[in-house]
Amino acid sequence: MHFTLDETDLHILDLLQEDARLTNKEIAARLGKSVTSIFERVKRLETEGYIKGYVAILDKKRMGKQVTAFANITLKEHGHDVFILFESKVNSFPEVMECYKINGPYDYLLKVMVADLEEYELFISNKLSRLDAVSRINSLFVIAAPKHETALSLTTGQLIKTSKHGKREE
DSSP states (O other): OOOOOOHHHHHHHHHHHHOTTOOHHHHHHHHTOOHHHHHHHHHHHHHTTSOOOOOOOOOTTTTTOOEEEEEEEEESSOSHHHHHHHHHHHHTOTTEEEEEEOOSSOSEEEEEEESSHHHHHHHHHHTGGGSTTEEEEEEEEOSOOSOOOOSOOOEESEEOEEOTTSOEEO
């Protein structure tokens, strides 16, 4: 069963995007709602697939991933089976953080994170370029990331942003 998100649902989602460790009690206190109401809403949001999971966001540099690259990929051929096989292979590479099928001069855009340029070169030469479907690889390296957001902007007519104190900013 599908339901429409109301303002309270959006506030809950916004708070959980800000801090997924919040308890139902803390959310209820910030929004002035009952704990039971919040519990039921969170469960419904999970069941309906609005909340896919809860994760810890790691510091990539502390984890030894100093280099972020975007690889534009052109395939030799186009077709459903070729796409499925390519995506399957790419999904098996731990260096690939994200894979997008795109339009324009390239077929795919991969976000790759590795320790250094040497590891990137090994990834390209030993893995990516060995895929039969790959015709061309064009790499771009991130110099700085002035903005990196993990939270989706949530709207209901206009932007609803819940601050850490439960006050609504519009």
